[in-house]
Amino acid sequence: MSRLTITLDDDLHxxxxxxxxxxxxxxxxxxxxxLVLRGIKSMSHARQLVxxxxxxxxxSDDEATRLAVEETRDLRTR
Known part of the structure; x- marks a missing residue:
């Protein structure tokens, strides 16, 4: 599992x-x-979408990739 350091406003923290x-x-x-709710997905999930x-x-693979990118963007804007 990876570790990450972030900086937050004191009130938010x-x-x-x-x-x-x-x-x-x-x-x-x-x-x-x-992060998951914001649409952040792993590469394997992106491949599944394609x-x-x-x-x-x-x-075609190119068209499928374009559609997957659109769906991912839609998920992230929700």
């Missing part, structure tokens, strides 16, 4: 610590779930 304590979860888990788009659309 305090709110994050309180939330973690209240929910009985770690700060790392809350941040990880937040394969799903290719199968669903019966299209």
């Amino acid at each position: 305090q709110a994050l610590k309180e939330t973690a304590a209240r929910q009985g979860r770690s700060i790392g888990k809350i941040i990880e779930e937040s 394969e799903q788009a290719r199968i669903r659309g019966e299209c």
Whole structure:
């Protein structure tokens, strides 16, 4: 598992610590779930999106990649 150092505003850090304590979860888990909810996905997930788009659309690899990029962008803007 990788480690990451980030800088947060003091008030936000305090709110994050309180939330973690209240929910009985770690700060790392809350941040990880937040990233997933924002559409941050692994490369293997991106490859799955391409394969799903290719199968669903019966299209070329280039077209499937374009569709997967569009879907990923849509997920990130939600």
